[in-house]
Amino acid sequence: MSIGAVLLDLEGVLHQDGVALPGSVEAVAALCVAGLGLRFLTNTTTRPRSAIATRLRAMGFAVDDGEIFTPALAARGVLIDLGVARVHLAAPPVLAEDFAGFSLVETAPEAVVMGDLHTGFSWQRLDGLFGMIIDGARLVALHKNRYCRREGRLALDLGPFVAALEYAAEVEAEVVGKPSPAFFRLGLASLGVEPVAAVMVGDDLIADIGGAQSAGIRAVQVETGKYDPRDRDHPRIEPDARIPSIAALPGWIAARENG
């Protein structure tokens, strides 16, 4: 089947630390000109959708706010499905913008939404969240990444703190970001494209490649960002293709469509 939509990861694929990767602006423009539907899927939990879009536009990408999908957007849907009104947001305060319409509370929430508080994850903060959960609040995790790169070395990401609360309260968090298959389907649904007609492009073997494939979407890994040559030895996850960088994507799609 022909490719009708492309889902793109941001950090490590389009840009690195806010600087566009070589050829990435031109590649996104070429995909758009080719008539492909585009959606941008990020696991960022520290910026609202509007700020992510503004930042991308400053780098030269032609992107609308509505084309960007973050875990906060996915969490909104989960909270609505759960019938939750009172939400405690354990995430940077700026993220509140993406939870308009919910009652954001400090006590007795019906759900706790966890983003990356980084050094804000103190014993006291975690213990407070534990108290809310054992009092009945549902736990929604924006993602559950184990670690990330900070200042040039591997450091704790959000996932370990989600795991800590799951263990303490004997609950399982609803994890909404990548690699949750529902997150990829959410992005695609807004385009009206079926999974078999889409391709996800990312640098993270687990979150991007494994996640997309589990949603029935083919996945291409770029050899930029957090790509690691050891990814080639992974026992379970194998991308449908690898390309040196996003710059090679329009050519890869054209060759595939004509091949």
Added chain:
Amino acid sequence: MSIGAVLLDLEGVLHQDGVALPGSVEAVAALCVAGLGLRFLTNTTTRPRSAIATRLRAMGFAVDDGEIFTPALAARGVLIDLGVARVHLAAPPVLAEDFAGFSLVETAPEAVVMGDLHTGFSWQRLDGLFGMIIDGARLVALHKNRYCRREGRLALDLGPFVAALEYAAEVEAEVVGKPSPAFFRLGLASLGVEPVAAVMVGDDLIADIGGAQSAGIRAVQVETGKYDPRDRDHPRIEPDARIPSIAALPGWIAARENG
């Protein structure tokens, strides 16, 4: 088979917050007079063996340091088995006393030993431990209790922070305290008594009762301390007997021996 040894939990069984429970001093004395071997098994990670013994003697219990078994004692054995010399102690500094003979280091350890740092578990502290583990240090957890009672309410215990690091670094900690069967065997071995000839007495259904039974030791639950009437509905763990308090133990043993 006749009972030759009794393993006793401390907090919630012999005393509560440092105050001997009614009849507990007399009960321990009666067990001793009856010729039973006694060992005291606690999951405390915040006091060394010597301080625990001193505290018990101040409450009126006739106990020698060598009769007390703590997770730190069990950890020593594990570290020796692993051939580890350089240890990073992520526990209250006073616990260093129980690790005499090891080189206690702040960088590049061969093993990280985790006790309960309580509010000392900051993002920075946990991230530092994460760095040691991904650099190759083994993770030894003094216990993995989910929560405990602090100031009258449930609060995070050590376990959630062990779970966080296990998840972050994709490792499994060596958990040495209760309910690890090896911990109960360690206490018994020092008496030269077989599991079938021993009885463990505790208030915690998981750590004391389930742990002892998994080591082949019969277990009696007291209805003091953290005993909860809902323990009677547990789907898997059922003590061999329940008694109102430690004060009833000499009578229970005598009735059993004569019955």
